Amino acid sequence: MSEKNHQTDVTIIGAGPTGLFAVFQCGMLGMRTHVVDALEATGGQCTALYPEKPIYDIPGFPSVAAAELIEQLEQQAAPFDPVYHLDQQVTALERTADLGWKVTTSKGHSITSKAVILAAGAGAFGPNRPPLANLESYEGKSVFYLVKRREDFRDKSVVIAGGGDSAVDWAMSLPQVAKKVYVVHRRDKFRAAPESVARMRALADSGEIEMIVPYQLHGLTGENGQLDAVIVKDLEGNERTLETDVLLPFYGLATDLGPIADWGFTLERGHILVDPTTCETRQQGIFAIGDIATYKNKLKLILCGFSEAAMAAHAIHSLVFPEQELHFQYSTSKGVPGES
Structure with a gap:
């Protein structure tokens, strides 16, 4: 396989807070991840727009700066060795012969995986x-x-x-x-x-x-x-x-989904409609979490995006390991790689 052709279990589009937490959730279930983001650094809007902004509704943190939250999420994801493809956009998304998905980026990289998680915020953004x-x-x-x-x-x-x-x-x-x-x-x-x-x-x-x-x-x-x-x-x-x-x-921000809008999803007011129990879109094997996803009574909160990341990862497990039954375990009993 060439340096620009990659194979993994899950491709995550978007390296904001929900995308980073999806790395952790997939990793806890034994799934490898590649992450694509158009920005030069991880963190999405937290890094690009308001790194020093205090966030008050993250459980366990009475107040945390956006940049500090991203740093902690990166550390949490690090034991699972995610591969980051930064400063490049996804230009194409297509089905593979084995019913997986192939993502192509603006820098000529192709990533083949069994599932894709869209954690792209609200797409490209600029100020109103x-x-x-x-x-x-x-x-x-x-x-x-x-x-x-x-x-x-x-x-x-x-x-x-x-x-x-x-x-x-x-x-x-x-x-x-x-x-x-x-x-x-x-x-x-x-x-x-x-x-x-x-x-x-x-x-x-x-x-x-x-x-x-x-x-x-x-x-x-x-x-x-x-x-x-x-x-x-x-x-x-x-x-x-x-x-x-x-x-x-x-x-607020003026947002544009860009090529995502042409990938065959059901859209509601510029957001992708998903099954609220799994976060799967109408395209089997593609999931959407965070601000880009919508469903009845959706709350646009980072903590809800974290929950959606966990639901999507558990739903994806059977696609990556079809012969393996998933037995739910709490992280306190399971631990993470590298812990003694």
């Missing part, structure tokens, strides 16, 4: 940009769609715009380093976890942040890419000028 005049002239200088290093905002005045988890999480975190933090939202209701919203409101009550509600972004002022103020307007047309150094618009 607010409709503001001359916005592009400030991007990358004083307008940012993600926070990679909280320290970059030390002693600065920051306007956070949006009402979702990212806006609320950074509204709780940035006051520890920033000089001033404003939170701009078009209504008083936020889409983040209720406990997080309550903590943010407590910071507002104590004067650590200022809530600008209900207002929307209306304009920007500044020179040579550096903001000096953000203009906001309420529903009655009243304007306020917020003197600031930085604008962080958190309006």
